[in-house]
Amino acid sequence: MPLPYRTLTEADVDRVCAEMFTPSPQEAVGVELEWPLHRLGDVAQRPGEEDMAPLQGEVLPAGGRVTFEPGGQVEISSAPAASVSEALRAMESDSRTLGERLLYVGFARETLAVDTRRPPSRTLRQPRYHAMEQYFAKQGCAGTWMMCNTASVQVNISLDHYDAPGQWHTMHRIGPILIAAFANSPGVDAAGRRWCSMRQAIWWAIDPSRTRPVPDDRPPERAWARYALDADVMYINSGDAGVALLPGLPFGRWMSAGHHAGWPTEDDLRYHMSTLFPPVRPRGWLELRVLDALPAPIRDVAILAVATACTREAAADLRKELPDTRALWRTAAAAGLKHPALARGARTLFEVVADYIDCVSTDAWHAELVTEFAEQYVLRGRSPGDTSTPRLAPSSAQPTPAMQPN
Numbered sequence: 001m002p003l004p005y006r007t008l009t010e011a012d013v014d015r016v017c018a019e020m021f022t023p024s025p026q027e028a029v030g031v032e033l034e035w036p037l038h039r040l041g042d043v044a045q046r047p048g049e050e051d052m053a054p055l056q057g058e059v060l061p062a063g064g065r066v067t068f069e070p071g072g073q074v075e076i077s078s079a080p081a082a083s084v085s086e087a088l089r090a091m092e093s094d095s096r097t098l099g100e101r102l103l104y105v106g107f108a109r110e111t112l113a114v115d116t117r118r119p120p121s122r123t124l125r126q127p128r129y130h131a132m133e134q135y136f137a138k139q140g141c142a143g144t145w146m147m148c149n150t151a152s153v154q155v156n157i158s159l160d161h162y163d164a165p166g167q168w169h170t171m172h173r174i175g176p177i178l179i180a181a182f183a184n185s186p187g188v189d190a191a192g193r194r195w196c197s198m199r200q201a202i203w204w205a206i207d208p209s210r211t212r213p214v215p216d217d218r219p220p221e222r223a224w225a226r227y228a229l230d231a232d233v234m235y236i237n238s239g240d241a242g243v244a245l246l247p248g249l250p251f252g253r254w255m256s257a258g259h260h261a262g263w264p265t266e267d268d269l270r271y272h273m274s275t276l277f278p279p280v281r282p283r284g285w286l287e288l289r290v291l292d293a294l295p296a297p298i299r300d301v302a303i304l305a306v307a308t309a310c311t312r313e314a315a316a317d318l319r320k321e322l323p324d325t326r327a328l329w330r331t332a333a334a335a336g337l338k339h340p341a342l343a344r345g346a347r348t349l350f351e352v353v354a355d356y357i358d359c360v361s362t363d364a365w366h367a368e369l370v371t372e373f374a375e376q377y378v379l380r381g382r383s384p385g386d387t388s389t390p391r392l393a394p395s396s397a398q399p400t401p402a403m404q405p406n
Contacts, residue, residue, distance in 0.1 A: 035151055174345075180337050237268065279329065292385070
């Protein structure tokens with residue numbers, strides 16, 4: 001909560017950001033899955049807050065926690081698992097349980113990375129989400145689409161005790177390749193542009209100060225500190241009467257010049273960082289946030305690929321062998337594996353994953369699953385969404401992804 005005088009310094013910012021890269025005591029893997037919900041028999045009807053209340057925050061039998069996104073999308077956040085195999089088993093069990101409980105209360109979920117069945121509409125009314133919607137509305141409708149009509153797979157990896165910076169750089173190297181390889185939301189925007197991952201295109205159209213990749217040209221903790229200071233503040237969390245802001249106040253300026261609500265504290269810095277959504281985000285572990293919502297078998301391949309690529313052995317090979325695709329984030333969303341550098345990178349990534357998958361899983365069928373995906377999709381230059389017909393968003397509210405260069 002802000003104070004009436006300045007207390008936070010750049011040294012404090014550096015310390016907090018360095019904490020985000022402190023290795024965890026034990027290696028762990030976590031997964032977060034999202035699905036749009038609709039009432040049985042009526043895809044236009046989202047769950048209201050009264051429908052979500054009985055499940056909000058519930059802990060499922062395998063340890064996953066249930067939360068909801070602003071448009072009523074349901075999310076499972078797994079408990080940290082000691083291995084990928086354990087994480088996948090727990091997630092499958094909790095996903096099945098959640099599906100049964102949703103059906104019992106009259107709702108169904110769909111594996112849709114972009115819900116084009118209905119215009120975006122916010123159902124959660126917390127001040128944070130109201131502020132976020134107002135903030136993004138100044139830049140177009142993409143922010144409301146992101147909040148209410150998108151769903152993803154997120155993979156969380158504990159930081160390596162021996163080479164956390166190398167792990168950070170590896171995630172940035174593979175990020176565009178993963179977008180292309182697992183693109184699962186083909187679509188056409190309001191300008192007639194076709195996308196392999198409309199979900200990622202929507203993210204790319206939102207405030208670049210909080211959704212673009214963190215620069216990969218300096219030590220990770222310094223890059224994250226600079227990113228946080230340069231990003232605009234969207235909400236000052238001062239209790240029940242928070243202050244919603246429009247774009248134009250970078251955190252660094254708030255820290256140096258203040259605001260009528262006061263000067264930021266360390267808690268305000270941490271809250272501000274929770275409103276930043278780069279493709280790779282540090283939180284004491286690393287979040288990879290680029291994957292579209294995927295059906296179960298392909299989802300498992302994506303999680304296995306990320307976890308394997310982040311092992312020291314695989315990461316060393318990838319940094320030597322991968323083409324540099326770090327400038328192709330937006331291109332990956334548009335072209336998928338039709339872009340030659342991304343196609344070459346995906347083939348290399350899956351060759352290395354096949355070599356080192358036994359570092360993260362002892363289940364033989366996991367290796368077979370990865371090989372099958374590579375043969376069916378990667379080696380053919382196809383993404384999962386290529387088997388679907390590109391969907392046109394409702395004409396009344398089509399997102400128009402920005403066309404900035406990569």
